[in-house]
Amino acid sequence: MNANHDDALIRIRGLSTVLNGKTIFNGVDLDIPRGRITAIMGPSGTGKTTLMRHITGQLAPDAGEVIVDGKNVWTLGRDALFDLREKIGYLFQNSALLTDFSVFENIAFPLRQHLRLPEELLRNIVLTKLQAVGLRGAADLMPSELSGGMMRRVALARAIVRDPMLIIYDEPFVGLDPIALNQILKLIRTLNETLGVTSILVAHELAAVSRVADHIHLLAAGKIAAYGTPEELSRGETPWTRQFFSGEADGPVPFHYPAPDYAQQLGLAGGEA
Amino acid sequence: MSVAARALSPLTAGLAQIGACGIFLLQTLRALPRSLRYLRETVRQVFFVGAMSLVIIMTCGLFVGMVLGLQLYHTLSIFGGTAALGTVVALSLYRELGPVVTALLFAGRAGTSITAEIGLMRATDQLDAMEMMAVDPMAYVVAPRFLAGIIAMPLLACTFNALGILGAHLVGVAWLGLDNGTFWSNMTANVDVWDDVINGVWKSTAFGAVCTLIATFQGYTTPPTSEGVAYATTRTVVFSSIATLAIDFVMTAFLM
Numbered sequence: 195m196n197a198n199h200d201d202a203l204i205r206i207r208g209l210s211t212v213l214n215g216k217t218i219f220n221g222v223d224l225d226i227p228r229g230r231i232t233a234i235m236g237p238s239g240t241g242k243t244t245l246m247r248h249i250t251g252q253l254a255p256d257a258g259e260v261i262v263d264g265k266n267v268w269t270l271g272r273d274a275l276f277d278l279r280e281k282i283g284y285l286f287q288n289s290a291l292l293t294d295f296s297v298f299e300n301i302a303f304p305l306r307q308h309l310r311l312p313e314e315l316l317r318n319i320v321l322t323k324l325q326a327v328g329l330r331g332a333a334d335l336m337p338s339e340l341s342g343g344m345m346r347r348v349a350l351a352r353a354i355v356r357d358p359m360l361i362i363y364d365e366p367f368v369g370l371d372p373i374a375l376n377q378i379l380k381l382i383r384t385l386n387e388t389l390g391v392t393s394i395l396v397a398h399e400l401a402a403v404s405r406v407a408d409h410i411h412l413l414a415a416g417k418i419a420a421y422g423t424p425e426e427l428s429r430g431e432t433p434w435t436r437q438f439f440s441g442e443a444d445g446p447v448p449f450h451y452p453a454p455d456y457a458q459q460l461g462l463a464g465g466e467a
Numbered sequence: 468m469s470v471a472a473r474a475l476s477p478l479t480a481g482l483a484q485i486g487a488c489g490i491f492l493l494q495t496l497r498a499l500p501r502s503l504r505y506l507r508e509t510v511r512q513v514f515f516v517g518a519m520s521l522v523i524i525m526t527c528g529l530f531v532g533m534v535l536g537l538q539l540y541h542t543l544s545i546f547g548g549t550a551a552l553g554t555v556v557a558l559s560l561y562r563e564l565g566p567v568v569t570a571l572l573f574a575g576r577a578g579t580s581i582t583a584e585i586g587l588m589r590a591t592d593q594l595d596a597m598e599m600m601a602v603d604p605m606a607y608v609v610a611p612r613f614l615a616g617i618i619a620m621p622l623l624a625c626t627f628n629a630l631g632i633l634g635a636h637l638v639g640v641a642w643l644g645l646d647n648g649t650f651w652s653n654m655t656a657n658v659d660v661w662d663d664v665i666n667g668v669w670k671s672t673a674f675g676a677v678c679t680l681i682a683t684f685q686g687y688t689t690p691p692t693s694e695g696v697a698y699a700t701t702r703t704v705v706f707s708s709i710a711t712l713a714i715d716f717v718m719t720a721f722l723m
Contacts, residue, residue, distance in 0.1 A: 250599060276601040284599040290592035304600045352600075 203228040203360060203392045204249060209258035211244060218244050219255070220416035226394060231386050233395040233403045233424075235438070236413035237447045242396045243287060245413070246362050249394075250282060251275045263359070280308060283353035283361040287368075289345040291337040291352070297324070298333040301352045308356075323351040326381055328374070342369040350378065354385060361385065362394045367402050375402060382406050400439065404428065412438060414447055491684045494605050495613050501603065502610030509611040516577035516612070516679075517619030521626065523576050524569060528627035531568060532634025535559065539635075540643055549645060553654035556635040557628075561658065561667045565628040567715050570674035573620060574707035578682035581612055582703040585686025586696035594687075609683045613676070620675025621668045628667070666722050673714060678707045 204226035211218040218241035226232045247253035251267045260267045301320045324330040327347040385391045404424040412420040419434035427435050437445025543549045594604045639645040682703045689699035
């Protein structure tokens with residue numbers, strides 16, 4: 195399944211994870227090609243965010259290896275891991291802005307921590323990134339004064355401020371209005387095309403993802419259930435893709451959380467009545 | 468077997484907590500050299516846990532001193548020893564009450580806010596975000612607060628002592644009519660800088676380390692829920708108080 199891309203930025207082999215007694219991954223093999231936009235999709239709770247945490251060295255898998263840019267993430271020391279993370283931009287699901295700092299200082303934070311830039315240059319970089327997400331006017335606001343969608347855009351600006359080689363977008367479209375959504379999609383595309391950034395997109399929104407992603411990995415039941423371009427997957431040739439792309443309740447992915455028999459629980463069945 | 472295991476489970480859980488706290492202390496100490504980069508953050512925290520605690524420390528110090536003055540005056544007058552009031556007040560404040568009460572107040576005022584702040588940072592992924600920006604939260608968040616506690620606590624205890632002596636002076640001299648010169652000269656003659664004053668400073672330095680260690684540990688390891696942060700804040704006060712009093716006994720036994 196990985197024959198068609200030879201230059202993978204991320205190689206995952208035999209990844210297995212058990213969290214709180216629940217098997218999240220059961221031998222996942224996955225390649226993320228360099229310079230492309232790869233989407234990771236799947237039903238809620240299949241561990242898409244957990245997978246990102248394995249890739250960035252935040253959470254140790256139980257087995258398997260994660261190679262990012264030629265380095266095995268789980269054998270790196272702290273300094274080497276931090277060096278690697280400096281080249282990764284990560285957009286958190288809930289933005290995770292530093293609440294003590296203004297929007298401007300939030301975006302300036304990674305620059306101030308790692309580089310000694312003249313204030314003038316730093317200001318220009320931050321304002322450029324803010325302009326890209328349409329929030330240059332909000333530079334002096336505090337995170338508590340922003341709406342959820344605005345926070346997400348600030349977090350996006352922060353994730354790209356150091357021009358990383360890899361950007362991980364964890365649910366970037368949640369809470370965005372159609373205008374912002376369109377601009378963010380364009381921005382993801384532009385970053386990818388002009389800077390050759392590798393992007394990983396974790397999302398549910400099929401329509402949005404299909405517009406930007408080069409490849410989609412469909413994650414379900416601890417495995418890669420399907421892999422291909424958006425067009426290939428939307429043809430729905432396997433039960434997984436058919437169910438996921440048409441949004442049906444019936445199929446290999448159960449819509450219902452495991453539960454006892456419905457009628458029995460309501461006291462309607464069992465023959466005693 | 469399982470009954471015994473269940474009966475012992477609170478004990479083992481407690482031991483596990485203490486062990487985890489010990490590891491957290493080692494991580495904090497290891498992060499200290501790296502946190503020197505964030506000197507401004509440390510200064511900010513000294514202001515936050517130190518200067519911002521001044522009002523409560525000074526008010527309580529004054530009242531504790533006034534109560535001490537009143538109680539000891541009556542006790543000492545039984546033996547006709549009211550002249551020793553200044554000495555007795557100063558010794559009890561410097562050696563015991565100053566460091567201990569300051570630490571208890573510190574746990575309530577600064578410890579809780581450290582726990583809640585770090586706990587909410589945990590709950591809103593801010594600590595993870597720092598990690599992902601290659602900034603170590605142990606060096607940027609925990610170590611500066613730890614240092615600030617160690618710096619601020621002895622200073623607060625000294626302020627507490629000064630206000631306490633002032634309070635006792637108000638009661639003993641201005642109200643109950645003790646001679647001003649007797650009050651001060653007896654005190655200066657019988658209080659030793661090294662044995663009493665510095666002794667107390669050592670104690671409060673240790674309390675500063677322990678209280679901020681507990682506060683940062685509870686905040687850092689809190690479950691990321693509102694209930695988790697609430698419990699962690701409570702635990703900070705409870706554990707800090709117990710630790711302060713227990714360590715006080717041990718240190719008194721050794722420093723006596």
